[in-house]
Amino acid sequence: MTFTAHVNVMLKPGIADPQGQTIEKALPVLGYEGVGDVRVGKRIELRLDAADESDARDKVDAMCKQLLSNPVIESYEVDLT
Amino acid sequence: MTATVGVVVFPGSNCDLDAQRAFADLGADVRMVWHEETSLDGIDLVVLPGGFAHGDYLRTGALARFSPVMDAVIEHAERGGLVAGICNGFQILCEAGMLPGALRKNAGLKFLCKWVDLRVENASTPFTARAEPGQILRIPINHFEGNWYCDADQLEELKANDRVVLRYADNPNGSLDDVAGIVNERGNVFGLMPHPERACESLLGSEDGRLILGSMLDHVAAQHELSVAG
Numbered sequence: 270m271t272f273t274a275h276v277n278v279m280l281k282p283g284i285a286d287p288q289g290q291t292i293e294k295a296l297p298v299l300g301y302e303g304v305g306d307v308r309v310g311k312r313i314e315l316r317l318d319a320a321d322e323s324d325a326r327d328k329v330d331a332m333c334k335q336l337l338s339n340p341v342i343e344s345y346e347v348d349l350t
Numbered sequence: 351m352t353a354t355v356g357v358v359v360f361p362g363s364n365c366d367l368d369a370q371r372a373f374a375d376l377g378a379d380v381r382m383v384w385h386e387e388t389s390l391d392g393i394d395l396v397v398l399p400g401g402f403a404h405g406d407y408l409r410t411g412a413l414a415r416f417s418p419v420m421d422a423v424i425e426h427a428e429r430g431g432l433v434a435g436i437c438n439g440f441q442i443l444c445e446a447g448m449l450p451g452a453l454r455k456n457a458g459l460k461f462l463c464k465w466v467d468l469r470v471e472n473a474s475t476p477f478t479a480r481a482e483p484g485q486i487l488r489i490p491i492n493h494f495e496g497n498w499y500c501d502a503d504q505l506e507e508l509k510a511n512d513r514v515v516l517r518y519a520d521n522p523n524g525s526l527d528d529v530a531g532i533v534n535e536r537g538n539v540f541g542l543m544p545h546p547e548r549a550c551e552s553l554l555g556s557e558d559g560r561l562i563l564g565s566m567l568d569h570v571a572a573q574h575e576l577s578v579a580g
Contacts, residue, residue, distance in 0.1 A: 284454070285457065285458055287454075287456070336412060337408070341451060
């Protein structure tokens with residue numbers, strides 16, 4: 270079976286995110302008030318062949334741990350279809 | 351016996367020739383090692399140089415850690431051989447799990463290319479033995495992702511065991527606890543963001559980098575003497 274995985278990689282809560290902070294400062298300048306907690310992450314899309322959904326989830330999970338995220342500073346979520 | 355330094359060249363390395371010149375000027379034999387090589391036989395000291403290995407795609411060092419040469423680098427370290435990662439090399443060592451922590455984007459979101467003062471916190475390592483404890487070294491930095499981070503427990507462990515080897519006198523990038531360079535638990539793998547290989551000639555503004563590179567060569571010479579005596 271073929272699956273599509275959408276992986277969202279975010280800096281863990283508490284890890285300073287200078288990109289998010291910069292965007293947060295820029296938005297009020299453009300007139301957008303009341304914006305907070307801006308965080309910037311990455312979205313990775315991929316297609317993979319797997320025996321079933323459980324197998325696909327295991328494979329993407331392994332990819333995330335080994336390469337797609339750095340567990341020291343990042344967390345990830347997988348959306349599988 | 352002359353030390354043999356292996357400078358690993360990844361696609362995207364750009365400080366490899368600086369390292370080659372600096373170590374050669376200190377009297378070492380320098381061999382350039384393509385990242386697809388799988389043997390480091392005959393090499394005493396492995397240097398992972400600065401640059402943008404594999405384009406720094408995904409994260410700095412994330413792809414370089416899977417280059418074929420890295421298995422040999424890990425084996426070299428496990429045998430007690432010295433490994434030094436400079437700038438991008440430090441990032442690669444962290445991604446490979448050979449050093450703790452990770453390098454985040456600089457706090458000010460600026461690429462920093464300037465001279466900084468570093469304080470030698472531990473002068474008893476193979477990488478700093480030529481320096482004095484507390485000595486200030488003037489060495490340049492040149493990076494966008496030098497903002498080192500680890501969790502609180504890890505930091506306590508590093509501090510308790512004198513594994514923070516270099517600190518910034520005036521933190522330029524937000525690095526946790528002003529950390530500029532650390533060693534592994536065994537003390538034979540060293541990572542630092544600043545570029546000692548670019549501070550080895552007075553014409554370039556400083557010779558302080560020679561203390562760091564020279565310390566490594568001293569250590570290799572002592573290892574050779576031991577093996578001859580043994």
